Amino acid sequence: MAQPRNFSFASAIAGALALCLLLIIAAAAVVYGGLFPVAASSEDGAAVRSLLIEAREHSVERSAAGLTAPSFTAEDVRLGGSHFKGMCQACHGGPGAEPEEFAAGMNPRPPNLAKAAGDLTVAQVFWIAKNGIRMTGMPDFGKTDEDEELWKVAAFVKQLQKVTAADYAALPNAHEHEEADEEAGHHHDHH
Template structure:
């Protein structure tokens, strides 16, 4: 009993001393408010904890409208170019200089659709985020404007540099070039589930892919002629040309020269079924 009482007194004393120390620290103005100084790990973890939980809770009842609509995405593209690109960039285009002075630094939104639901994206764009430099875009905007931006951000998840440039030119000229698709493409994630990642791993080893690439889980004498395939799923582009999703990866594995005529990646006469199995393994590489 005495030991427990002593422990409680010790905790109270430590808390009191910590409180006094914090008060003195803040009163003297010693806390670094400069946006040029990054958050320390404790601050970063606290902000992430608050952000993730608050967004999930406060966006819980939001129902997104149909977003895969040509005109909606085109309008969202135009709004994004004016209001968002300066901080978040675009495929093949860097963020504006003003974004470098923000802390935390605004992230590129190429993979936003992987981390946030449509409702969560709508809430973030509408309300902004404290302690993140993200303004609430909802001021002076209609609900339709917000959802238009969300639709384009989701489309950007699968947008190649070439497609982005074509969209930008189409808006400027007022005419869509042949073959330009504004809607979300069929990415192939559902189909990918029908193929064995373990069989894909065997194929990658059998075809000697690890002799040029470092591939997690496959040991081989590596010449490092090609890039590492570690965390493949987290990449946005394939060979810097097309968005990294299963359907485009299958095309790349079957006919790399058709996607990038200058590539050193050989055509190994891979069948479509083999390419899907290999893609299943590569898309399992997240860490």
């Protein structure tokens, strides 16, 4: 009768190290061999997409955990809507307003914020607007806009589900007004 092989801790370690080395070699072949598809026209597989969404959600939740939203007046929310038109509508659309044509070519495609922001807190929306989301096309507006403005945009985003197309259409585009002032030689600080 054959004797059972004794478990060897050293052989288990050697096997684990060999597996790690094999995974490193495979990852290097994919990365340095140009095998990972980076074209925006390439769709991620379900597992990769799910992993990226989970990573994003947990990162935003953790990063925004220490933020406390200020109080907002109806005027603050309206001003946030005016800035939303200039900052966000091109990619995300708005009530009764479609995103610009180029947004269809973004991968991942920018979400409809009236739906996507439903589970987010105002602080999480603010954090995303301020810091952006890497590898999604969502810019870091914290480099160009003041926190006060971004909080108002976040407050508006949280109200998007209640905004009618007519009310949205009536909002001025704050950024068009600022650009017109700058072109006319009137420099003013909008923050």
